[in-house]
Amino acid sequence: SKPKMTLQEGNFLALVNEKNITSLLLATQLDIDHQDVIGIIKSIQSLGDVIRTEQMEENMWTLTQEGNGVLERGSHEFMAYNFINPDQGTPQQELMKSIPNAKVGFNKAMSLGWIRIEKVAGIATVFRNVDTVTDNVQQVLQMISTGNIASVGGDMLKNLKGRKLIVESLIKSYFISKGDEFMLDISPLRLPAEITAAMLASNAWKQMEFKPLNLRAKGNLPQGGHLHPLLKGRAQMRQIFIEMGFSEMPTNNFVECSFWNFDALFQPQQHPARDAHDTFFISDPPLTTDLPQEYVERVKRVHESGGYGSTGYKYDWKIGEAQKNILRTHTTAVSARMLYKLAQDGFKPAKYFSIDRVFRNETMDSTHLVEFHQVEGVVADYNLTLGHLIGIFAEFFKKLGIEKLRFKPAYNPYTEPSLEIFGYHEGNKTWIEVGNSGVFRPEMLLPMGLPKDVVVLAWGLSLERPIMIKYGFDNIRKLVGHKQDMEMIYNNPICRLDF
């Protein structure tokens, strides 16, 4: 039999470029092994999305060994016809022993009327009955062997099957179509994709050609990387602050000095919040000594004897108490640092926010842990009023989905007036406390060096509380801690329109 062709990748891609095709049809039409076509497919697919395949099962007529013999030499009837001497005929007995499958050939040729039999001098002799014949069977087998069966009639297929020249079998094949990265010349894809340490060491990379980057490739969807509800809430609030023109304060110090956490905020040293029952003290290092000395002096004075129109607290302020290191109990310590810096840099109106952790030495229960996230905000400008503070909350909470707000007078050592903020939860039909706020006192701002007529509005909200309500959690441990329900994190919606 003739040697099989080999298929080049380039030719293969040119064929795919013309039309979608199946691997089996390609193999039969080009007379190559189906396995070779599949090899080429696999090799091209390893380079990316050049071609796509879909597995399918194709019903396929193939030639039997006998069928292949007919394809090569002609049908039995054709061979019988040819064997017969065109002039004198051939004795039947001679015909029967000289060619393979002579009986079949003789019978078929007879019934086709190609030959006739006569007695010549008592000997049965076979004569040709027509001058020429066409070997239909061979022609049809040729068509079948090249996968070209569309014009072959069903009767013919049945007939050839009955003669055991062809068989039908189910063959796994691939439907091939172009991929997103289809190209006719894939040689660049075979270039090295990455620089190796060896190429760098030998400087070989300078002379090398590399696989071009495919900037249009779609990335893989990551399996992980789901945001925890707390982080989603933080991202949403951060987005709202940024939309409202706030910039974020640096909150990267969980350990804070009592001076910034309390004293700078005009919180007296005997205040119960400064007790070890409410505050975590740091033992190593226990103290911070690099504090701005002149400012410390002014803070000491305002605590002890007032000034700026205040009488002060009238007690002995001790630097040793102010130097004590603690875990910050609120991010208002960060606001104090920022406002002091703003005064030193030359005051300009500012809007700041932060969302980060604070720590309190509290008894833990279903709604309290010893740490939580505080949402802090500060607005410093001339001519601000309480109306502006309320206006900011109206805007901020509207963006969060809370439309109804209520305020209740409160007390903080560093604000006057002070307001507790309540939001109406439409789902639970209840008012919930969402934070605390106020206007910073002159006893806090003026020792920092801020201009007299600057007003600073400020607030602190809890991040966990609104999120617990949003997700319907009755226990804060479902939201914070080492035991997390990963399914809940995977499955909770990307965003919620309800609150």
Ligand code: PHE
């Ligand atoms: N620091 C306060 C708290 O922790 C919140 C607050 C911040 C109140 C700023 C007024 C002004 O509850």
